[in-house]
Amino acid sequence: MREFCKKWYQRIATRDMAFIGVLTLIASCVASWLKQLPVLSLFGALIIALLIGMAAQFPVRSWYVGDSADRKAGVKDAAGLISNKLLRLGIILLGFKLNLQVLFTQGIKCLPIAVAVVTLTIVVCYAIARRLGVDPQLAILVSGGTGICGAAAVMGLSGSIKVPPEQESEKADNEVMAVAIIAIMGTIFALAEIVLGPLTGLSSTQLGITAGASLHEIAHAVAAGAAFGAVDIATIMKLSRVLMLVFAAIVISIWWDRNHSAVPASGKRTVSFPWFMLGFIGASIIGTFVPFIxxxxxxxVDIAYVVLGMAMAALGITVNFAAIAQKGRKAFLASFLTSILLMCFAAGMAMLFF
Incomplete structure (x- = not known):
């Protein structure tokens, strides 16, 4: 235990960790403020934090790192640790947002739709992406982000996927790429639904269900629901999909380990179980049934978004722009095609059951 504590202390108590920690905290707080602006509210704090981190990459390299190999390694390690560990903490804290009592009473009709939407979207998007030649890891992250809840789903599923140390940088690039794709896609379809929704003849409740069942980020569903005068039902429908993140993370973790992880030299395979998802459920239960909480x-929830914003900003600081430009186009197309099908399916479910 002493050696373990000493090892982590030496890794955390560094100048580079302090620098990146403060920088990502500032980026997250600025993003939380900027999301209140009319246009930026469609993107949400997490996407804005990622963009700030990506922009900060250049001054960090030129002013702080310079030609120092030690600082370069220190910044990479600090950013990797923040994006990895704070991601899990943020997902757990986000569980307090999920009121299970509301979901299992007012939202009881939304849950079966959420199961169908999430399952079909992930399967269809992954199949399209793979047919287009997208690598499996990026394909499943984009599929999860499209089907569940945007950036939080991408990061949650990524935390469930175990890769060798030499593939960690590629995994980080895939995370950023998937988050960027879902951010753009969600904004496009949120605007499309707000404009086209009133022309469909659907009731305000049906439009709210469609928004909650099809749009990518919580911010997108809330914005569209507010435009239709159905923000409550849109939010409940969206949170029903958020609940599916727990089950999707577990299933995808097992599936990934069986199909894409190399068998160790010992011949024994160990499954990487996303334990932090149990924390997410625990936080949901506590937030729902413990009065003073x-x-x-x-x-x-505000703290959760600050912590997740720090993780997103840390990802942005280390992102490989060349990799994104090279690999992102086909994944974008897969998400776009799936989002069209998702919007139509969600509207059909809303017409049938509401």
């Missing part, structure tokens, strides 16, 4: 839930 419910009174501070908004503050806990």
């Amino acid at each position: 419910a009174s501070v839930t908004p503050q806990l």
Whole structure:
């Protein structure tokens, strides 16, 4: 235990960790403020934090790292640790946002739709992406982000996928690429639904269900639901999909280990179980049924977004722009085609059941 603590202390208590920690905290706080602006509210704090981190990459390289190999390695290690560990903490804290009592009462009709939407979207998007030649890891991250809840789903599923140390940088690039694709896609389809929704003849409730069942980020569903005068039902429908993140993360973790992880020299395969998802469920239960916790839930959710924003900014600091430009186009097309099918399917479910 002493050696373990010493090892982590030496890794955390560094100048590079302090620098990246402060930088990502500032980026996250600025993103939380910027998301209140009318246009930027469609993107949400996590996407904005990622963009700030990507922009900060250049001054960090020129002013802080310079020609120092040690600082370059230190920045990479610090950013990797923040994006990895704070991601899990943020996902757990985000569980306080999920009120299970509301979902299993007011949203009881939404849950079967959420199961169908998430399952079909992930399967269809992954199949299209693979047919287009997208590599499996990027394909499953884009599929999860499209089907579940945008950036948070990408990061949650990524945390469930175990890769060798030499593939960590590629995995980080895939995370950023998937988040960027879903951010653009979600904004496009949120605007499309807001404009086209009133022309379809659907009721405000049906439009709210369609928005919650088809749009990618929570911010997108809330914005569209507000435009239709159905923000409550749109949010409940969206949170029903968020709940599916737990089950999707577990299933995808097992599937990935069986189909894409190399068998160790010992011949024994170990499954990487996403334990932090149990924390997500635990936080949901506590936030729903413990009265004094419910009174501070908004503050806990705010902290969750700050922590997740730091993880996103850390990802942006180390992103490989060349890799994104080279690999992102086909994944974007797969998500775009799937999003069209998803919007039509969600509208059909809304017409049938609401």
